[in-house]
Amino acid sequence: MTAAAVALFTRDLRVRDNPVLTAAHREAATVVPLFVLDEAIVSGRSCPPNRAHFLAAALRELDDELRALGGRLVIRAGDVAEEVARVAETADAPVVHIAADVSAYSRLRERRLRDRLARDGRELRVHTASLTVVPPGDLVPAGNDHFAVFTPYLRRWTSDRHRPPLRAPRRLELPEIAAGSLPEPGELGAGERSPELSVGGETTGRKILRDWLSRSLDGYASGGDDLAADTTSRLSPYLHFGCLSPGEVVRRAGDSTEGAAAFVRQVAWRDFHHQVLAARPGAAWADYRARDIRWREDEQALAAWREGRTGIPIVDAGMRQLRAQGWMHNRARLITASFLAKSLRVDWRAGARHFLYWLVDADLANNQLNWQWVAGTGNDTRPNRVLNPLRQADRYDPDGDYVRRWVPELADIEGGTIHRPWRLDTDYPAPILEFPGM
Template sequence: MPTAAVALFTADLRLHDNPVLHGASGGADAVVPLFVRDGGIGSAGFDVPNRRAFLADCLADLDAGLRRRGGRLVLRSGDVVEQTCRVAHAAGARDVHVAADVSGYAQRRTARLRAALAADGVRLHVHEGVVTALPPAAVTPQGKDHFAVFTPYFRRWSATGLRSPLAAPRAARVPDGIASEPLPHSAGVPGTSPGLAGGGERAGRRALSGWLGGGLDGYADRQDDLSLDGTSRLSPHLHFGTLSAAEVVHRARGHGGAGAEAFVRQLAWRDFHHQVLAARPDAAHADYRTRHDRWRRAPREAEAWRAGRTGYPVVDAAMRQLRHEGWMHNRARLLVASFLTKTLYVDWRVGARHFLDWLVDGDVANNQLNWQWVAGTGTDTRPHRVLNPLVQARRFDPDGDYVRRWVPELAGVEGRAVHRPWLLPGRALPGHYPEPIVDLAEGLDRFRTARGLR
């Protein structure tokens, strides 16, 4: 009698190097490639326009790839556990395959799924190392469940072998009679950023090939340059799993050079944050290391920060890039997070929520733990460091090109003067650009006092 298995896609929307699809296809005569639009994700505030549009592209591309192999994607909406059990029953499947994930929500979902399937006599296979390059528990310090400092983690991570990438399946036969909802369309999603990039595995693999053949060699020297934007921009594809982190590491290492080493280090940071969250799921909303902060309630200043109207051009450029593209340069993310949490002394959760509202790569592990790293409540070994936006602008946007690209009011200001427009001759700022909302020295003094550093 023919056998069937379900491949439940989550953050692994790809055919290449997908242990979930490989496991389901290899252990049965037919496979049901299933994606459930999770109602719980929406109620938790993670179903936002930019990620919804990118997801629609990913699902359409995944379905097209499966159809080229004789299959199709089955789409359902609602509770993941309930819908997966229904599909497994309809297909007569005795096995369901899914990727391990690290958030508290994902861990609870997997536990519920295992119990519900077991009650129906169906086995759940949870595959590690699908969402990250290394599984979160692959390297741990002696006597502890996770690394709290990146450098020793990176040493162990670098010395640990990665699994070999898997080929995409040649065929994907789906049992007859399995109903599916229509696929969504990205063009119909209101509220998306006008410069949002397209999603899908084919787009991700093209971007990776272009990166390896172009920008990777200069990455070590250009990764922080705001105007050149010498970054890979692969983070949305890693978030949605249209690219495999393990395959990206393998291919970058195969390319070699200083740029590849610096790039792989950034991929290790992604794994580092995932292993922290796997061990401490509450770090998604609570301080990893409390500093007993009594954050300021400053709604007008926080709104000026969100709108890119702080009066500090490099901060405003970054915040406007976020709204226009649904993406922000990594150096800029650090800069604007430091400005909010330390110069304005506003709770990191305010900034993390805004980022999740707009970032197409908005990821619980990386977003929340990067915000905590900058705020000094996370894993940074220098928790009280403050990034001065003027110093950062001179260093990483020396000619002001990044600012002029995103702050059109200052497009006519030449050279480095664009970073301090309030010092230009005459009292009126160009294009009604705002005065600074805070004096940097006063903000620094307030922060140091609040942290007991005075």
């Protein structure tokens, strides 16, 4: 056992089922739980206001959890490689532990960390089973480095023996080292943030998970797409920041009911996208499958979509929810994305950028590859699929309650007629595009 080890937190802001923290605790007498406010992220477009605000709250809850174990969170700011090297030297820690990630930037960060620590004779140890249920690359088809289609991946994923969750350390001892200051919510990510944004960390996430499993899991298969009921788990931000372990979430959900199976399938989609991006990091911005699509440049239509004034109530409701909450119901994400990419024929990358700015759960793998799925350039086996927003509204918001909440200028219209306000005498804008059924 060594005298000290560094547990470098990235997108794994939790003490339970955290392979990085567990390994550092097992191998060293003292542990430095470290988070670096990466100047390449927090000072740039990679950390917009909603995610910055959530990050600050998650770090505070992580610090509370660590203090309950006898430790605390050590904060540094600047260049990650240099700051980690300084902390390792101060603590006389021969090993730094970190979770593997799939983005091009995270891989560059890992290489820079490894090289910088090696100059001091120190080691970087990377743990693959932290951010997903099954590590990217563990499940591969014959003759390929990743699964390109979800259904065969799901079969392998479901039959795989997922590792059991790890317990939090009973006690942590911190070596002599300055802790630094936790960031205040307003310090990170300048710009407008969503007024109804919900934030939290491991403590909050575990409470939401517990309450949702007991209240809504069983009805998820039949009600998960109901826009007005909004019975989804809302756990995606906590999974994005690693406040919750996806493996523990799957284990606690189980598979004994139809609702549980439907929910676990969504977590498997998250793993699927991570293994695709791990194998094809360029797919974050380049078409995964090249298609002969002639994208339109229409700034006026793009602005109407962003601002929720397309004249299609179900689309505008989704886009306004996004701006208000920094979150959007998954069915609304599909509807609004299809409207932009398939109906308006605007490049999916423009929509993905907008989602990345506002969504507090904006995970590069899930956001980009879901956009590509909708646009027909990704993993959808039916690339020509188009979602008619009127039919989607009739099916998933039949009484108009979702639209009534987010498009208040239509609040007095009764029933499902709210989805076709152009047939009525209203001041709501005319639709910028016509669909069958209008």
